Amino acid sequence: MSRLKIGIIDTTFARVDMASVVIEEIRKLEPQAEIIRWTVPGIKDIPGAAKRIIDFHNCDGLIVLGWVGKEFVDKLSYVAYSVGIMLVGILTSKPIIDVTVHEEESEDPKELKKIAIDRARKHARNLIHVIKDPTYLTKWSGKGLRQGYPDVGPID
Amino acid sequence: MSRLKIGIIDTTFARVDMASVVIEEIRKLEPQAEIIRWTVPGIKDIPGAAKRIIDFHNCDGLIVLGWVGKEFVDKLSYVAYSVGIMLVGILTSKPIIDVTVHEEESEDPKELKKIAIDRARKHARNLIHVIKDPTYLTKWSGKGLRQGYPDVGPID
Amino acid sequence: MSRLKIGIIDTTFARVDMASVVIEEIRKLEPQAEIIRWTVPGIKDIPGAAKRIIDFHNCDGLIVLGWVGKEFVDKLSYVAYSVGIMLVGILTSKPIIDVTVHEEESEDPKELKKIAIDRARKHARNLIHVIKDPTYLTKWSGKGLRQGYPDVGPID
Amino acid sequence: MSRLKIGIIDTTFARVDMASVVIEEIRKLEPQAEIIRWTVPGIKDIPGAAKRIIDFHNCDGLIVLGWVGKEFVDKLSYVAYSVGIMLVGILTSKPIIDVTVHEEESEDPKELKKIAIDRARKHARNLIHVIKDPTYLTKWSGKGLRQGYPDVGPID
């Protein structure tokens, strides 16, 4: 495979700059990769932008960085967002990894930031693996890996 | 890019004329823009109208202005509406920004109106930026911007 | 525009014959309109029928008349139904107005019937306006119109 | 219309053989109908099978027989299933009637079986009517018909 082209979509709603972590991580694994970063207001704007960035730049894969509020209504937006992202992945046949942080994951902002950064970093790696070789992650199948938290490991 | 063509869809259900705020704001940023405004009864009528206004007028982007009641059933309509709007954005590859006000956001009608106007104004700007340059908002990535409320800012 | 062709889909599940009200109302506004009425068992049968009535009769627009039970499961059917109806509107680019009555809107059957009739009548008018001129309703944008209940009016 | 071709999809998850009731009922109304019956494990397998049975056999219509557990997760599967079935109906323009039994409809298995059989029988008739003449059921529009339970009748 020639030089990878990776799209990143993040939001101004998020409270952590996850994209910078993602870019740093991609640079480690794929120093040659071309990275295109677009920014939208919030999660409901991501699926459309994901479709357009693929249309315009023919990316090999995307990572999308969502931040979701605590309210019930935010959770409903999250469902619609998730359906939208899956639909773009299905219609374009391009890998899209979503990094989603839910504000209720921690009361402590520092902790929330740590979760966001860890999740973004690990999923940046996941995206590269999924694009380059969809069998690569099989060595960790069923191993209880987590992003944002420590791995829980397999049962037994 | 030549003269922008912006579509607006609002509803008779809403209790605030958000479209006028949107038009005022677009006029400031893009005095030449052609603005087309359609009105439907309620949020469930918006996705179809969004598709038709793009078909008929080939808009460069849309802003849709929804108002959602307080009941559980209204929230279910909101989910379906959100999926519909995302679907139109994905199928047409046109940016669509939604401004949604939920009636339970404030008990006080004056406050609710303030939320609606602030959200409409800020998202009108967002739409212009997203259409003209999808990398423009990157300077505020992860900055905790809010529409309808004061920005919360980034963590740290 | 020549003679309008309006499709109506209603159900045997409903407890009020809303279609007759719709037809009466359409006749007032558009005496020449051709009206095609199909009936299905319940709301989950409406989206498919909506697609087929457009395929077969090339209607200019549809009004669909749903009746939803009180149970949680009925509400889940309502979400799926709403997504389905929006999808038909998006895929066919035809205006579809839905009139939905939820059984819990009133304990009193007489009151429920009044709600259903008022909603059907007002939305029949809405459909004609939306088909003939999508800017027609703009004079009531943000005016807090309601169907099935009295208008609440704009804030301020 | 020549000889009808009806598809039936049922599940091994269900606790009542509703398809046999459906076949018996179709035989009464349409003795010449060709009936094709496919079986899948559970409701989430039905939409795909519905698409394939239409692809392979070009059925004039389908009846699908779902059985849904009591848990919250089962209800979420039901929403996804309902969206899936509607999508197949919309994309293929073929009538699809779903008969869905929810386990919590009765604590008493005998009663649950009665509900399932009554619902399957009545909807088998509905399917034939919807396929042969989409205006046929209009005589019962708004009449409060129920499947699985006694009709509740119209209001007034």
Next chain:
Amino acid sequence: MSRLKIGIIDTTFARVDMASVVIEEIRKLEPQAEIIRWTVPGIKDIPGAAKRIIDFHNCDGLIVLGWVGKEFVDKLSYVAYSVGIMLVGILTSKPIIDVTVHEEESEDPKELKKIAIDRARKHARNLIHVIKDPTYLTKWSGKGLRQGYPDVGPID
């Protein structure tokens, strides 16, 4: 039918290696089958991967192995995932069987593992049957079969 080509998609999030059980079971029923196994991080990555594995390998059918956390947000992801999987099945007309384990199905990890293995094994068989002969499972229609638990049997 010539040599079957079966796709498997599993996750690194899961805590049990269900794919190995699936492969073992497929080998028993279809020793000649070609098996392609891809691995993604979590359930929301499965629908896109399912589409791509069909695009790339033209599989005759897929089995997808999901593991869902206990939180409300995980359940919302499950709904979106389920819609996504059904959509891939509908758009590609390929049988896709999903094996989903919900962490709250047992407090006891050993028990959860037993559920996962039993479910994976039984559904591997189901997939082969559904691909080879969609009428094969009819002998168990309405028989109350369960995967992950003992069969409950038909009513009466």
